[in-house]
Amino acid sequence: MSDPFRLPHRPARRLPAGGRVDRSAPLRFTYDGTRYTGLRGDTLASALLANGVAGASPSLYRGRPRGIATAGVEEPNALVQVAGPGSEPMLLATTLELYEGLTATGLSGRGRLDPGPDPAVYDKMHLHTEVLVVGAGPAGLAAALAAGRSGARVVLVDDQPEPGGSLLAGHEEIDGVPALDWVAAVREELAARPGVRILTRSTATGYYDHNYLLVAEHRTDHLGPHPVPGVSRQRLWHIRARRVVLATGSHERPMVFAGNDLPGVMSAAAVRAYVNRYAVLPGHRAVVLTTNDHAYATALDLVAAGAEVSALVDTRPEPPAGLVDAARRAGIEVVTGSCVVGAYGDAAVAAVRTAALDADDAVTGPVRDLACDLLAVSGGWSPAVQLWSQAQGTTRYDEDLAAFVPARAAQHVDIVGAARGVLDLAGCLDGGFAAGAEAARSAGFPAAVPATPANSGDTRPSRPRPVWLVPGEDGDPSTWHDHFVDLQRDATVADVHRAVRAGMRSVEHIKRYTTIGTAHDQGKASAVSATGVIARLLGARTPGDVGTTTYRGPYVPVPFALLAGRERGPLFDPVRTTAIHPWHTAHGAVFENVGQWQRPRYFPLAGEDMDAAVLRECRAARAGVAVMDATTLGKIDVIGPDAGAFLNRVYTNAFARLAVNSARYGMMCRADGMVFDDGVTLRLAEDHYLMTTTTGNAAGVLDWLEEWLQTEWPELRVRLTSVTEQWATVAVVGPRSREVLGALVPDLDVSNDAFPFMTARETRLANGVEARICRISFSGELAFEINVASWYGLAVWESVIEAGRPLGITPYGTETMHVLRAEKGYPIVGQDTDGTVTPWTWAWSGSSPGRRTSSENARSDGATPAAATAGNSSACCRSTRPCCCRRARSWSPTPKRPCPSGRWDMSPPATAAPPSAAPSPWR
């Protein structure tokens, strides 16, 4: 039986020697159901090319054949979904490191989210540093070295498995040794410095205000799809840097000609990377098309690797003689002042047609056919200014470079190397050393600029000649449906032409109309090419006259799982529970979330639905006795000699003259007069009030009070403390609540005269727990709220249940609370109000019988008419005292009987005959 991993009919494309791949480590993998082998050090893309596979699925809209076009993050075609737990879609074959057993499926521009759980762990790291260097190519390494030698803390991040950047794809020399030996020495020196951290496989994805960057680190993705015990799969680094040096390199642009999307049409720099770094020959018979010097190295490397280069087509009429001579010495025909005007083939490029261009980019002279299986294209270089622009740095169009280059920084950032348009190695090293030293110096660490070592790349490239729109052989731009501007979006010159004909002039409008630059690759390589096409169609002189679109993070796609980190499931949002929560859980409560609090909604008995349970709970509260956990109500201690004066100002009614151990309902308005919060405030001592707020608004009320105290009334001697969680509150509710109180606190006189409505008593329960008992009500029934220190909450709740059992005491939740309060017309701020309700409109709302005054919102307990006990005046708004609810000044509560129908005027429970009750089943 033959070896299933050998595919004898494909041409051998793995070079016999060289590259950064480990020939002793063959790796088996599966792509689109077929099994292949690659080597450690391969990306999925290089392994596919080594096997003669084009490596991309048909295009999204037009179903055209596509192939691997680049060797990096700018790849528009080679999207895959990787099998495994938490199968991840929309990964790039060009950045996916090969591992044993990798199973990938090509995607036509659209992936599929794995509905299963993702078993991997994602972490976050937070880091401060003096200098952050992004990119470990020659410029970034030089910057990190210069800064690191100063003793400053330095972080160097790079998205590749190893540093080197463009040096990985070439064969330059630095300091008399191969460049990668120099890289290794620099890495060794940096790694030995305690203040230096090197993050590989880490992409800086976002650059935010004040030098705050996010870096996505891939820790185990290159090992396989399964979680590695003890190691998070990815980490998101939150890095704050005093100084940032961007050495993010550049992307080689495609060119726009007929058939430029065929498999086999590839970036010239990518071809060089595949040959030199991965030891893969992407084609055997190549044509090289260039607008600049760089593709000459590709042509020479192809020849050296054994490929035939039929022609090197340079758009420039007079390219540098040295380059032309070198190419011709290698047997390459150099065709100057010309361009490829079309690529042809069925499933892949089989031939190209070239022609001479005049100064206006028009075809002159005959068109010539050249057979090939690879077209290496260099349309020029676009500095990777994405992070720079995210940081609000500006760019300008440089005619000499035919590129948008960084102009003015908006943060403490420098940009070096190819990212600022410096394309020669010597210039990258010079700039990196200088910027690294300067970054350290301005962060307070004196640094010298290291001398740039001798190197092989000290020739500055000559001027390119961009051809933004290669003319078709016939027709006009409206018919050029195979001149692709954005491969991922299948957008062509004809599409851009239609946008221009529709009257669009702004690059932002054309982008939205045609969707160019909006796909997975965000137009990293193609955006400036597209701008060039737009410029040509608009008759503009250069892309600089058109401008670029806005860059936004993330620079590369980031999984939501990484952004979420460990904040998933129960850790997504904190849950607050009361001291009594265990009892609620043990007794079958159904919970609801109120703000972050978990509150019992109702307590169903066996066989009960919510309606039945609520009816039963309401009946107990109205006719017998019931009990509710009211702990979640916000509580704020207001302490100080001016506490009363302060409350007078923040409430619409007065509190300064409230008697100690008495309570009063208050309403709070914003400066615009809208109701903001309400609640009962209790005076515990001359200089001590305890304010209650709505459950969901407790933090907001504290913020509001502190703001006014600190910014408008700093002269008031008042301190505010949130005590919501310090007190557990048990509300005992119903006509028979007094009997339960009597059993709980035998020493306290709880009669109506001795313990009137809206008063409080400090006492000790029979079980020895100190308690503050308030006679206040949110149900309209006789009710007592027992406040104890939180750690006694559960015990006191249980003793209330015990004491009430002979009376059939019934626990109830928020649903019954809402029925009870709604039946009495008590509003809840935030549920019955929406921020557009003034006390005035509230008082006159038709929600209850008859005219309603705000004081009726106060919670009467049925034993006492509300109006007689609630606020005594609308103090602040009629006075000249400063007040934050000046707009409410026209409102005044009219003391009157709450309800003409008499529905509210319940008899004091002390005289009512106790209804018969079965003992409570609650324990």
Next chain:
Amino acid sequence: MLLIACPWCGEREELEFHYGGQAHVAHPAEPEGLSDSQWGEYLFVRDNPKGPFAERWSHSAGCRRWFNVVRHTVTHEILAVYPAGQPKPVILP
């Protein structure tokens, strides 16, 4: 995300702070004396400069103190930090 130097706690992440809008908008001493448009001006009308802007911040997840900041609204550069109640420092353009 801004890095804000709280006058009491030092530099902290923006996450720890709440924004309080334009600084130096005092509550009118005599609200009753204002016309509706004057009152509306106090409530709702704020400056929106392109450049230095004095604004209030609260270190709500820290010391809970309010203070003032002069921030450049284009670059977000923080040009001054000073306690509430102090006059706005002179920022040279």
